[in-house]
Amino acid sequence: MTPGARGGTFPTREKIKEAAGDIFLHKGYAAARMQEIADRAGVNKALIYYYFSSKDSLFEAIIREASEELVMNLSDLFALQEKDPHRLIKRLVQVHFHFLLEHPQLPCLLVRELSSDNPLPKKVLADVIGRFSRGNIARLQQLLDQAAAAKQLRRTNVQQLLWSIFSLNVFSFISWPVIETVWPEIGTFDQAMRKREKAVVDLILSSLLPRRSD
């Protein structure tokens, strides 16, 4: 029987997954070494192959798990049935941003692997976003259209808006190593990210409001 099939807890398997997450996230697939994963997990390298059939299948387990968590977070938000688009979008930006705070290296990993030959990360991410989109996007566009008709917000394309939110949030984390280097006075990671979250929320919400000239 495959280990893990019966549903108890498997500390060794979990330790390996945790270690693999750290290493893959930090190095990317190609540069990650099974020996290093084994060392960090405190187990023998051969033991990894007892639980996972190959480097590939271990990698898949890692990214699939992280992606599932994001979908759940976003779905929870929409389940709240917030009616005010302004507040909903503010929360959307914040929920996404805080998810990234919990997984600051995930965006780098996905970006690294998205343009590689390995089709797996793209498949997983497209699947995740696709599941989130179904329903939620149409509903958000409807709220935006109503608010625009009432002159409360500018007319806005929901896909471009989500693309922008996604870009601003994810890239805040991806670009951190560079920002830290070229702009040291911004302070520690935590300080900088608190400021950054405010700036992103402010940018997105400002762009939604009607202009003085409207």
Add this chain to the structure above:
Amino acid sequence: MTPGARGGTFPTREKIKEAAGDIFLHKGYAAARMQEIADRAGVNKALIYYYFSSKDSLFEAIIREASEELVMNLSDLFALQEKDPHRLIKRLVQVHFHFLLEHPQLPCLLVRELSSDNPLPKKVLADVIGRFSRGNIARLQQLLDQAAAAKQLRRTNVQQLLWSIFSLNVFSFISWPVIETVWPEIGTFDQAMRKREKAVVDLILSSLLPRRSD
């Protein structure tokens, strides 16, 4: 004597660099294979080592060259001495976006390598951005402050603004493989990027304008 030291043209060396650019950009450093670079360049693998001492030095040549080009583009823009901050920022977004259109894979490469152990990409990029920043940023902040004092624009932090522009533009390209998959009705790469550029310019400029409530 090192090949290339006398300044003539070196078609083979150039062919290798071009091929290496394609492969490194597509795969990242660790996954790139010297054999594959040789095949694409149409030369023997050993010949690469005649022109470049190692995989490392070939990689450095590639990213340094691309980065230099971006700095030149941005410096040209600021050399124009545009006085209207609204127009300057619009041009800034567009120049950066069009540079990325010419090098659509560069952002992915830099992101991939930035979080790796190789310190080179970070050094190169920090150097490039640092050189652009010197002077230009202070001047832009001054223009923004003047416009804010005259109530033409909202009060804006220039670093957060540049961070946002950088994020929106770069991530448009990085996320393309995903966007294309989850949102196929957006059309071809060219069509989508034309629309995306408009959306980014619009988002940034909207956020700068005073709100109706100000």
Add this chain to the structure above:
DNA sequence: GTCTATAACCGGATAGAC
């Protein structure tokens, strides 16, 4: 379940002929 030992392979780099 966990280990040691090793097979099998791959890829960067070099030697040397032409």
Add this chain to the structure above:
DNA sequence: GTCTATCCGGTTATAGAC
């Protein structure tokens, strides 16, 4: 300058003892 042939270290993966 360009090629063929090869070396050598490192990495994934497996065999088999305990």
